[in-house]
Amino acid sequence: MNKRRLFINLRKRMNVWTIVSLTGAAVILLPILYVLSGLIRPANDNWETVKQFLLTDYVIGSLKLVLFTGFFATSIGVVLAWLVVGYTFPLRKWFRWALMLPLAVPPYIAAYTYATMTSYTGFIQATLRNQFDIQVTPGTIEVMSTRGAVFILTLFLFPYVFMIAKMFLERQSAVYIENARLLGHKRLSLFFNVVLPISRPAIIAGLMLVVFEVLSDYGVANYFGVQTLSTAIFQTWFSMYDVDSAMKLAAWLMVVIVGIFVLERYLRRNQQYNTSMKQNKPLAPKPLKGAAAFGATAFCMIIFLLSFVIPVVQLIVWATWTYEKMWSADLLELTLNSLSGAAIATFVILIFALLSARTVRTMSSWPAYLLTKLMTVGYAVPGAIIAIGVLAVCIQFDKWFSPIYASLGMGEGVLWLSTSLFMLLAGYVIRFMAAGYNAIETGYDKIPRTYSEAARTLGHGPASTFFKVELPLLKGSIVTGFILTFVEIVKELPITMLLRPFNFDTLAARTYQFAIDERIYEAALPSLLLIGISLISVLCILKIEKEKTR
Incomplete structure (x- = not known):
């Protein structure tokens, strides 16, 4: 019936x-x-070769990028979101929107920009040698490595976490945070015991976006020579001319994606995050003074310079050299x-x-x-x-x-x-x-x-x-x-x-x-x-x- x-x-x-x-x-x-x-x-012969000699390296490379980028991008994004929502300090209103501008810079463009800037002949090492007579040990500040890929992806993907966490804290957290302040929670205690727990849905949503972007990345990983499942698909397709093996790699990457989905759902299977409409009032930020205000402004400014100003300014300088030709x-x-x-x-x-x-x-x-x-x-x-x-x-x-x-x-x-x-x-x-x-x-x-x-x-x-x-x-x-x-x-x-x-x-x-x-x-x-x-x-x-x- x-x-x-x-x-x-x-x-x-x-x-x-x-x-x-x-x-x-x-x-x-x-x-x-x-x-x-x-x-x-x-499976064909190419796939057996890939599975036996290369697949483990591809999986480990992808896991490293996902784990480290996910941790650092989420940490930076949540801290910045809490600073601009929970406190007032110099340039705070400007940082509320400026810290989302790195989304306009594709990570693969940032990758080759920073790689050139930090190379032996790049602006940074050349300035240290010529102006300050400082010799940099080879490999110290160059980013052509897994660490460099994590650095680039973190700087240009954290805005996903920042944007979602900021919107959540602005609209959903006022009652909880104000009650916690009345109960005597100070800055660190308030952040770790109240802000992080109630922001978990927003943090996970931002983290998942970062994870998907990292797993999708080809430009940064390939340019820096990092072996990942995404770069493996390209190499199998274009180097071996083997679409079938590339499809098998893609299928295994899909299995990883599904596994992440299932794990995320399992970890919050019994969690509920409901807030009544009466509680949805804006959070009143508290003023920071002295060293705390300077530290908040400096941290926001450093992240903004690294993730937007420096690469864009460098590109503008290079563009002036090749404008007529290009x-x-x-x-x-x-x-x-x-x-x-x-x-x-x-x-x-x-x-x-x-x-x-x-x-x-x-x-x-x-x-x-x-x-x-x-x-x-x-x-x-x-x-x-x-x-x-x-x-x-x-x-x-x-x-x-x-x-x-x-x-x-x-x-x-x-x-x-x-x-x-x-x-x-x-x-x-x-x-x-x-x-x-x-x-x-x-x-x-x-x-x-x-x-x-x-x-x-x-x-x-x-x-x-x-x-x-x-x-x-x-x-x-x-x-x-x-x-x-x-x-x-x-x-x-x-x-x-x-x-x-x-x-x-x-x-x-x-x-x-x-x-x-x-x-x-x-x-x-x-x-x-x-x-x-x-x-x-x-x-x-x-x-x-x-x-x-x-």
């Missing part, structure tokens, strides 16, 4: 909105499932490719996100939860895995469609999908659907259901209600979702490197190619263009968030 009732309810809800949403979820899930199928496929029609074409590709993919993402978020709003709890997870699963999957899956699926579709290609006069054995821009855009859509979807879903959560119900009562159908009532109220969320998704796609490197057509290059791919070829100074101008696009997007997001809090 219950199954029959469930079937009847599903038939009632199976409309255009639902079909499009399920189609989007299937598109996202298909390449990922295809990659996982690599676990049960027969400013050409080719650079304009790269910029247009980056902007157009990101804009098209973002537009598709927002269309699917709008339709899916509205479908979730009208569904019962568990189907809605399932659809939400399916739509956002791509962001937790490293770009290299998605690229492998998309390529494999497109090649399979090309095989199925080959008779159609032949009938259209395109020739035998044509690989149309797997050599077209469609494949790159599909990779972007799958990887970054979560960014657009979460923004739209948040917007829907703020719209009372009574608005839609009133429109339906007045005779408006689902489409009319959506376009005349819900869509105007979602404008702010749509703009936020567009900016968030757009900037992520513009900076994306692994998917772009693996899936771009031969005649299609972007700022991210060209910048990294210059760096790999040791043409560091020539990479400066496209890097600045990439950072400039990202910076404008970040500033737009900060302005939108500031207007929401007024």
Whole structure:
């Protein structure tokens, strides 16, 4: 009886909105499932070699980056969030938004910038030798190592933790912290015994973002020579020309991702973090004076200089040396490719996100939860895995469609999908659907259901209600979702490197190619263009968030 009732309810809800949403979820899930199928496929000789001699090093390298970067990025992000929320000190209001600017700098750009600056002929060692007659022991301050990769990834990923923890502490922590202060908790006691425990959901959310970014990273690890599962996928694909072995590596990396998910859920299986709406008042910061105020300002300033000012200033200096050579029609074409590709993919993402978020709003709890997870699963999957899956699926579709290609006069054995821009855009859509979807879903959560119900009562159908009532109220969320998704796609490197057509290059791919070829100074101008696009997007997001809090 219950199954029959469930079937009847599903038939009632199976409309255009639902079909499009399920189609989007299937598109996202298909390449990922295809990659996982690599676990049960027969292994070739290359895979046996990789498994016997290399896999252990790849796994250990990935674990080192995840553990150390996760610890340091989370520590810095939480401490900075608590400082700017819990206390007042010089430049505190400025640091509240300035410490999010490092998100505009792709880590792979920071990697080659710092590597060049700290090398023997770089600015730092040259200045110490020539100006102060100080000889630096070889390898002392150079960053071309695992330690350097942790340093770079920490500096340019901590804003994820900082942003989420800051928002949580501003909106959810006031009652707990003020009561703790009344009970006599001082600074360190308050931080370790109250702030950290109540911020655990936000800290874990930020940490998970950092972990996913580290596992997805290819640019920093490859440039610094760190063996990770992500770099192994590229090496197997491009050096051995073995897509099957690359798919097996991607499948094992997926197993690691799933394991992290399961572990995180298990560790907080019995934890509840609920705060009543009456408690959601802003936290009143306490003033710091003397050495404490100086220390807070100095710590924030050091992090800001290292994670934004120093690399950007160095890139500007290098760009002035190569400006005339690099400013050409080719650079304009790269910029247009980056902007157009990101804009098209973002537009598709927002269309699917709008339709899916509205479908979730009208569904019962568990189907809605399932659809939400399916739509956002791509962001937790490293770009290299998605690229492998998309390529494999497109090649399979090309095989199925080959008779159609032949009938259209395109020739035998044509690989149309797997050599077209469609494949790159599909990779972007799958990887970054979560960014657009979460923004739209948040917007829907703020719209009372009574608005839609009133429109339906007045005779408006689902489409009319959506376009005349819900869509105007979602404008702010749509703009936020567009900016968030757009900037992520513009900076994306692994998917772009693996899936771009031969005649299609972007700022991210060209910048990294210059760096790999040791043409560091020539990479400066496209890097600045990439950072400039990202910076404008970040500033737009900060302005939108500031207007929401007024």
